Amino acid sequence: MSKALLELVCPAGTPAALRDAIDAGADVVYVGFRDETNARNFPGLNFSRPELRDGIGYAHQHGREVFVAINTYAAAGNQAAWHRAIDDAAALGADAVIIADIGLLDYASQRHPSLRLHLSVQAAASHADAIRFYHEAFGVRRVVLPRVLTVAEIAKLTRQIPVETEVFAFGGMCPMAEGRCSLSSYVTGQSPNRQGVCSPASHVRYEQRGDKLVSSLGGSTINIFGKDEKAGYPTLCKGRFAVGDYASYLFEEPTSLSTGDILKDLAEAGVKALKIEGRQRGRAYVAEVVRQFRELVDGLSAGRAMPAATAALRQLAEGQQDTFGAYRKAWR
Amino acid sequence: MSATLTLGPVLFHWPAERLLDFYARIADEAPVDIVHVGEIVCSKRAPFVDPVLPEIIERLRRGGKTVVLSSRALVMTERESRMMTEQIAMAETPDMLIEANDLGAVRSLAGRPHVIGPFINVYNEGTLDYLVRQGAMRVCLPPELPGTAIAALAKVSSVPLEVLVFGRMPLAISARCFHARAHGLHKDSCRYMCGNDPDGRSVKTLDGEAFLAINGTQTMSHTCLNLSGEIPGLMEAGIRHFRLSPQDTDMVAVISLFRRIAEQQIDPAEASRQLASLAKGLRFSNGFIHGREGRAILQARFGHTQ
Numbered sequence: 001m002s003k004a005l006l007e008l009v010c011p012a013g014t015p016a017a018l019r020d021a022i023d024a025g026a027d028v029v030y031v032g033f034r035d036e037t038n039a040r041n042f043p044g045l046n047f048s049r050p051e052l053r054d055g056i057g058y059a060h061q062h063g064r065e066v067f068v069a070i071n072t073y074a075a076a077g078n079q080a081a082w083h084r085a086i087d088d089a090a091a092l093g094a095d096a097v098i099i100a101d102i103g104l105l106d107y108a109s110q111r112h113p114s115l116r117l118h119l120s121v122q123a124a125a126s127h128a129d130a131i132r133f134y135h136e137a138f139g140v141r142r143v144v145l146p147r148v149l150t151v152a153e154i155a156k157l158t159r160q161i162p163v164e165t166e167v168f169a170f171g172g173m174c175p176m177a178e179g180r181c182s183l184s185s186y187v188t189g190q191s192p193n194r195q196g197v198c199s200p201a202s203h204v205r206y207e208q209r210g211d212k213l214v215s216s217l218g219g220s221t222i223n224i225f226g227k228d229e230k231a232g233y234p235t236l237c238k239g240r241f242a243v244g245d246y247a248s249y250l251f252e253e254p255t256s257l258s259t260g261d262i263l264k265d266l267a268e269a270g271v272k273a274l275k276i277e278g279r280q281r282g283r284a285y286v287a288e289v290v291r292q293f294r295e296l297v298d299g300l301s302a303g304r305a306m307p308a309a310t311a312a313l314r315q316l317a318e319g320q321q322d323t324f325g326a327y328r329k330a331w332r
Numbered sequence: 333m334s335a336t337l338t339l340g341p342v343l344f345h346w347p348a349e350r351l352l353d354f355y356a357r358i359a360d361e362a363p364v365d366i367v368h369v370g371e372i373v374c375s376k377r378a379p380f381v382d383p384v385l386p387e388i389i390e391r392l393r394r395g396g397k398t399v400v401l402s403s404r405a406l407v408m409t410e411r412e413s414r415m416m417t418e419q420i421a422m423a424e425t426p427d428m429l430i431e432a433n434d435l436g437a438v439r440s441l442a443g444r445p446h447v448i449g450p451f452i453n454v455y456n457e458g459t460l461d462y463l464v465r466q467g468a469m470r471v472c473l474p475p476e477l478p479g480t481a482i483a484a485l486a487k488v489s490s491v492p493l494e495v496l497v498f499g500r501m502p503l504a505i506s507a508r509c510f511h512a513r514a515h516g517l518h519k520d521s522c523r524y525m526c527g528n529d530p531d532g533r534s535v536k537t538l539d540g541e542a543f544l545a546i547n548g549t550q551t552m553s554h555t556c557l558n559l560s561g562e563i564p565g566l567m568e569a570g571i572r573h574f575r576l577s578p579q580d581t582d583m584v585a586v587i588s589l590f591r592r593i594a595e596q597q598i599d600p601a602e603a604s605r606q607l608a609s610l611a612k613g614l615r616f617s618n619g620f621i622h623g624r625e626g627r628a629i630l631q632a633r634f635g636h637t638q
Binding site: 077101106 | 407413417434435436480503508534536543620
């Protein structure tokens with residue numbers, strides 16, 4: 001594959017999804033182990049050790065790479081499970097591990113000095129000094145930027161830091177500084193940082209109330225949909241809440257991030273790689289998103305506009321409402 | 333060994349005059365050992381707080397308190413980054429400790445004594461060990477940590493660990509201002525709506541359940557953390573430092589109560605009854621320490637999840 005302007009980093013929740021993503025044109029696939037060491041610890045998802053070995057084999061055969069996300073925070077008294085994940089990822093030939101926890105970065109940099117370290121978005125490193133910290137202390141080579149920076153801020157940042165940047169290009173949208181949010185934990189006892197889950201399905205209920213549909217999390221109403229409204233999953237920060245008499249999507253609208261239209265801006269801002277969110281998504285969805293982004297990135301590298309791919313992505317966006325999110329300053 | 337009580341920084345946007353009055357009373361009357369000051373939530377509030385800080389620090393020191401300057405919890409812009417560097421430089425004076433609440437601050441403070449605040453993710457021994465090697469001399473743990481983790485960390489820590497025991501819990505921080513958003517405004521033109529809510533603004537579900545609270549860019553628990561009943565267990569596990577977070581109530585009375593609890597001069601049940609009357613209608617919670625949802629209230633049984 002010719003060197004494109006932007007590297008395409010794609011999710012895979014299963015071995016089949018990994019092969020699909022590679023076949024659809026992913027430069028890199030990122031995965032997690034089937035336990036609490038990764039931030040998409042959902043039932044039926046993720047990789048056993050033998051599956052990871054095979055997946056890495058398949059990717060390397062095709063000249064692509066595999067990153068392993070070990071991006072929850074290790075539990076006190078049980079760090080060994082996280083250390084084992086790092087050791088195994090290194091032994092199986094992972095091209096990089098994606099980590100947020102300082103203790104784990106320290107461990108990985110000392111035990112596996114040749115293992116490439118990427119800073120997970122869960123570390124919420126949003127400015128040059130914080131990023132420099134991770135680079136100087138642990139030799140981190142790439143940072144996945146929080147979804148709260150504007151393109152202008154990213155452009156400034158990439159010039160100030162000695163590491164590559166990867167940004168979210170498509171999928172879920174987090175309004176909070178990632179890795180510093182205990183909202184799910186406060187309401188359900190399950191947190192992204194500790195258990196690798198946010199607003200877990202086990203705590204979700206839907207209830208028909210007359211012609212309205214009520215969605216709840218941990219017994220608290222997250223949204224009430226009229227019969228003409230499209231009901232969405234009750235992710236806590238995408239719910240409708242009341243402040244005084246005013247009810248609104250207080251934290252974030254139930255939209256999905258889509259950067260199809262601003263890839264050129266991101267490339268010019270010095271971004272190295274695009275990350276597509278969604279290890280929890282189905283194979284067909286991931287393959288389709290990857291295919292469209294492959295078109296866009298190749299088109300960009302060749303100086304061609306790809307309006308069909310941009311439109312197709314818009315259709316794939318969650319709730320079919322897409323947003324540039326924080327990449328445009330008006331978001332704040 | 334006796335307990336050390338710490339008063340955390342005021343998280344809400346209180347006017348400068350109110351801050352001066354508040355800290356004057358803390359200096360004279362509150363049986364608290366360490367007081368953290370500084371605007372940590374929003375850089376837009378700093379121009380109101382920073383000018384009165386020297387007077388507040390001086391007043392607290394005259395009252396015999398150890399003063400610590402807390403750094404911002406979320407640094408986004410170059411300007412905020414510069415403010416942080418200046419803040420750290422300002423604290424070159426002897427005895428002035430800084431609390432890092434962001435990894436950029438940890439970098440600037442490496443090699444000299446400092447405090448690690450609850451906004452730094454310290455979940456395990458490895459992280460604690462790294463930060464102590466960098467010069468951390470006290471670490472306030474994130475409120476989300478279960479009691480089992482607190483006990484495991486206390487067992488190995490070579491520096492004092494601190495646990496937040498009172499006040500609305502900080503749960504999330506954002507580049508977005510939710511106070512502004514709730515009023516149909518953007519952050520840049522926020523009109524300081526957060527200043528109208530000295531205890532944060534209540535967020536309710538569409539079914540009217542009190543759910544969360546917003547404080548500018550910060551999202552907080554609706555409930556008020558109350559670990560008064562857990563203090564004996566925490567002390568048994570080796571925790572000696574307890575942090576209270578200022579609320580819009582008689583904080584001198586709250587601090588005095590916690591002092592009596594830590595010194596076992598009052599029955600925890602009686603303390604909780606008195607605290608309830610001071611919490612101005614806020615429901616209490618202690619779920620996190622039990623490994624449960626943070627908003628839950630469970631019978632104090634430190635170290636045993638139910």
